[in-house]
Amino acid sequence: MTAAQTAKTLLARLREAHPDARYELNWKTPFELLVATILAAQCTDERVNRVTATLFQKYRGPQAFADADTAGLEEDLKPTGFFKQKTKSVQAMSRALLQNFRGEVPKTIEEMITLPGVARKTANVVLNTAFNLPSGIIVDTHVARVSQRMGLTKKEKGEEIEKDLMKLIPQDAWTFFGPATVLHGRYTCTARKPKCDACPVNDICPKIGIE
DNA sequence: CTCCCGATAT
DNA sequence: ATATCAGGAG
Structure with missing residues (x-):
């Protein structure tokens, strides 16, 4: 079986298993999703949601984060881990948004990745989810692992x-494939x-790297 | 390549 | 005890 067939x-199987796959982060505006996605690094969605529930009451919009007391914001972000790094990223990102994009989240990946703390994964989450734009495919640790095990790529870097995935998955499926594969992973x-016994693609999976 | 950070699964 | 977790910067 070729990688394309796999x-x-x-x-097709993901569409059956996760018909309405979407990110589990809570957000009301694209800016909130951008902040939540930065906080989601090495941290579960559940914990991010616990933090943002009060965070977005306290700081409303990029100006509030830009003006925030850094030590206070660090305290607020502490439960998400990497809190000093994330505080720096969120404040620098907010300032760049105000300076270069009139405080609005840009809608192209080229503009998105100019923001501090934002690389392709974070940019794709926001563009795919908030704007429904197929800017690329979200590759996080889960998508990377599933793709390698199924022989869709031999690469390591996101x-x-x-x-590789963009060649194998039709563009109109990109915004579904990312979130669905994250859930699968x-x-x-x-x-x-891995729960191969309960896996919807157990029959076609080469199981690369699984003993 | 290392560092940032803490909770949880194994 | 340690690998891993919705990563990205220096």
């Missing part, structure tokens, strides 16, 4: 994996002890 079948094709 990808096509994976996409950007390289994304290139999170709950079925887990990093440790």
Whole structure:
């Protein structure tokens, strides 16, 4: 079975298993999603949602984050881990947004990745989810792992994996494929002890790297 | 390549 | 005890 065939079948099975896959981060505006996605690095959505529930009451919009007391914001972000780094990213991103984009989240990936703390993964989450734009394919740790195990890529770097996936998945499916594959990786094709018995693509998976 | 950070699963 | 978790910067 070729990688193209595997990808096509994976996409079809994901549509059955996760028909309305979407990100589990809570947000009301594209800016809120951008902040939440920065906070989601190495942290579960559940914990991010717990923090943002009060965070977005306290700081409304990029100006509030730009003006925020740094030590106070660090305290607010502490439960998400990497809190000093994330505080720096969120404040620098907010200031860049105000200076270069009139405080509005830009709608192209080229503009998005000029923002501090924002690389392709974060940019694709916001563009795919908030604006429904197929700017690329979200490649996080889950998408990377699933793609490697299924033989869709031999690459290690997220950007390289994304290139391979963009050739294998039709563009009109990009915004679905990312979130659906994240769910598949999170709950079925887990990093440790993958649940192959309960996997919807068990029959076509080459299981690369799984003992 | 290392560093940033803490909670949870194994 | 340690690998891993909705990563990105220096």
